[in-house]
Amino acid sequence: MSGVAAPRSSEPSARSARLTLLTASFGTLLVLVDYTSPLTTLTPTAASLGAGLTAQTWTLTGTLLGLAALLLTMGSAADDFGRKRVFGAGAVLMLLSTALSAAAPNTGIFLTGRVLQGCAGAALLAPSLGLVGHAFPTGPARIRATGVWGAAVGLGIAIGPVYAALLEKAAGWRAVYWVLALLSAVVLLLTVFGVEESRNERPRKLDPLGVLTLGAGASCLIAGLAEGRYGWGRTMVVSLLVAGVLLLAAFVVVESRIPEPMLDLALLRSPGFVVSCSGALFTGLSIVGLMSYLPTVLQKSLGQSPLAASGILAIWSGLSFVAALQARRLATRVSAISQVAASLLVCGIGEAALYGMHEGDSWARLVPGLAIAGIGSGVLNAALARLAVASVPAHRGSMGSGANNTARYLGSSLGVALTVTLVAQASSSEGPAEATALGANDAVLAAAALCLVGALISLWGRIAERRAERAAGEDAGPAAVKTAA
Template sequence: MLAPPRDETRSGSRALFVVCAATLLVLMNYTAPVAVLPETARSLGAGLTTQTWLINAITLGLAATLLVAGSLGDDFGRRRVFRIGLALLAVSTAATAVAPNAGTFIAARVVQGVAGAAILAAGLGLLGHAFHTGAGRAHATARWASMLGAGIAIGPLASAALAAVGSWRWFYVILAALAAVLALAGGPLLEESRAARAARVDVPGVLTLGAGLALLLVAVTTGRTGWLRPATLVPLALAAVLLAAFVAVQARGRAPMLDLALFRRVDFRIATLGALFTGLAALGPSTVLPTLVQRLIGVSALGAAGLAFVWAGASFVVSNQMRRLGTRVAPARQLALGFALTAVGYVTMLGYADARSWLRTIPGLLLSGAGSGLLNAALARMAVASVPADRVAMGSGANNTARYVGAALGVAASITAASSMLPDGQSAGFSAHGADAVLLLGAALAILGIVVALGSFTARSPRRS
C-alpha cells in the first residue's frame, strides 16, 4: 500500500540500487576489523592502545567530514561527490590490504572514513532528490537504513570467514574490487542534483569543524589510558576552541555549511540528538561486544562474528520492514521504541560473561538489534524530512556526523567501562564485571535517548514525515 509512486519508482529505482549497494560496502568495511582484531593486531604489531585506533580510525574520518561532504554535495553535485567517495574507497581499501604496519593501516582507515562520509551523505541526498513524496521517501530511506544493518551483519562475518581460510587481508582486497566496479558501473546510472544556489566552499567552516572533530576523537580515543594526561587534555581543549569557532563562523557566515537556524526546528533537533544517542547507546556498546565475548568466554573470531550477525541481522529485518509501515508511524515514536528495545536488550544480557555463556546473549542481541533497526529507519527518514529540499545532503551529513561522533564516544566509554573493574592483581584487560558495566552504561544512555525522543511530544510535531 505504501510502495513509492510509479513515477518515483521509474526515476529512483536505479539510484536506490546504487546508493544502497555503496552503503552496504561502507558499513561492511566499517565493522570488518571487529571480529578479527586479535589477528589484525598481531599481524601489524599493534599494542592494546593502538588496537583502539584500528577500530576507531575510520570513525575519525567519517565524523570529521560527513557534514563537509553533505554541504559540498548540495553545492557542487551529489553524484559527483558520491562517485569521488566510491573511487576513494576503492583506493584506500586496497591500501589497507597491503598495509605493512599499524600506522599505515590506521592512516588508510581514516581515508576510508572520508570516502564513507562522501558516500553516506551524498547518497542519502541523492535519494532525497529522487523520492520527493512522503511514501516514496519512507520506502527509500527504510531500504537505505536496512543496508546499515546488513553491512554491520555481513562485514564481521565475511572478514572472519576469510581470515579463517586465508588472511584478514583478503576481505579488503575483495571489497576494494567491488568498490571500483560500483564506481565505474554505478555512476552513469545516477542523475546529478545540486542546490539552486551559487556553489561556494565554506573554507573556515571546513577547517574548524574538521580539525575540531578530529581532535575530539583523538582525545576520546586516548582517554582510555587516562583522562587527565596531557595527551588527552590538550587535544580536548583545542577541540573545544575549534568547535566554538565553527559555531561562530556558521552564525556569521553568508553561506554557512550548517544553517544554525535549523536547530530552532523541533524535528531537526530531535533527529540530530537522536542520532547522537544512537551512536552512544546502540553502536558504541555493540561494537565492543564481540571483542568482549572473544576474550572473556573464548569464542572464536567466526563465532563472535556470528553473534554480531544476530544483532545486525535483526536490525536489517526491522529497518527493511519499516518501508511497509511508511508514514503510519511517527519517526519520534520509532526512536523512543528503538531506544526502549535497546535498553531492554542490554539488561537481558547481564551476567553472560560471569556465566561464560554466549547463548545468554542471543535474546538480548535480537532485542537490541531490532531497536537499532527502528532507530536507523527513523533517523534516515528524519534526516531528509527535517531540512529544506535543496539541503538534503547537508541534513544527511549533520545527522550522520552526530551518529558517528556518538559511536566514537560510545566505543571509548565502553572500553573504559570494560577495563575499569579488574580483579585484584590484574592490571590490564577486561573482566566479567566490566562486561556488565558496558551493558548498564548502554542501557542508561538508551534511556536518555527515550527522554530525547519523547521531548518532541511536548513540542510541536514535525511538519513533514
C-alpha cells in the first residue's frame, strides 16, 4: 500500500534505536537550551551590542518566529524526504546560526542569527518524534522513549538559563553561543553515525501554497504579538495581526482543496489529534509563556540575581524533567488524553499557588506552586509527546510532531505577550518593583484560568474518544457474531 510505513524488518536494531533516542532527545534539549539562554543574558548582550527595547524583545521572540513558521513544514518534509536528512540539516543550520550570533558585530546580524536558530530548531524538533516513533514500535518501549523525549524538553528549559548565566559570568555572553555551536556539531555527528534514515515509501507532492500561507501567517502573527507589547492599537501591530489571521485562514482553505495536503484536516475529527494540538497550544499559552517571563519578575520584584532567578525557575523545570521520566508508570492506568486533562489542571493549581507576590518577598513561598506546576508539566510533556505520534498514521509521525510543536510555540508567543502586557499594565504607589509583583499576580491568575480551559477541552476529547470506542465496539459486535456463525 502506498504511503504507509516501511515494514518492521527495516526498523533499527535495539542499539540503533537507543542511539536514535539519544540523538533526538539531545537535539531537542539543544533547541530548548538555545531558546531559554537569553532569559539570563539579555542585559549584557543588549549592552554589548547597543540593542534597544525592541531589539531586546526580538532577542527573545526571534527563535519563536522561526520555530512556529517552519515546524509543520519541516515535519511534513521529514516524513516524505527523510527524517534523518531534515534533522541533520537542522543541526548544520544550528551550528552556523549560533556561530553567527556569537560573532555578530551588531544587533541586526545577532537577531538574524536568532531567527535562523528558530528555523534550525524547527528542523530538529519536527522530525525528532518521527525518528523516535520509527525506532520504537507501539507499546511500552515507545511509551518509555516518548517519556525520555518529554523529559528532554523540561531538562532543556532547566539547563538553559543556568548554563547561560554561569558561562556569561565566566567568559562573556558570546561564549554561550560558541558552546552551542560546538554542541550542534556533536548532534550532527550523532545523526550521521547513529541514526538510520526513515521516510514514507511514496513521497507526496510538495505543497508550496500551504508552506507559503502557513509560514507567512505564523510569522505575521508572532511579529504582531511581539510588537504589541508596546501598544496594541498601533497600525503596524493591527496590520500584522490581521494579516496573520487571514493568511492562516487561507492555509486552512488551501489544505482543504488539494489532494495531498501538508496537514490532513480530516485529522481534526480525531479526539487524540485535537487534544494533542490544543494541549500543546495551552501548554505554551498558560505555562511556557508565564515561566519564560518569571525570571524577569523575580529579578525586578524580589531582587534576585539572574543566576538565582534561573535557579528558582529550575525548581519547576527540574521537577518537570523527573516527572516526565516517571510518567510511563501511568500509561497502563490512565489514557494519554486523560493525562493531558489532569496535568493541565495540576499546572493551573500550581500557578494559582504563586499568587500573592509582593516586593521583597522571600522566594521560598513560591516553591510549593513551582513544584506542583513542575510535576504537572512533566507528565503533560510526556503525554503530549505520546499523543503527537499515536494520533496520526504511522507514516506521518513527523507531521504529528510538527503540528504539536507548532501549536506549542504559537501558544508560547501569545503567552509571553499576554504575561508581559499584564505585568506592564500594573501600577503601584509603592514603586515599580511592587507594580511588577502585582502585575505578575494578574498574570498567574490568567495562566491558571487558561490551564483550566485547556483541561476542559481535553476532558471533552476524552469523552469523545470513549464514545467513539463504544460505537466501534457496537459495530464490531454484529460482525463478530456473523463471522463466528
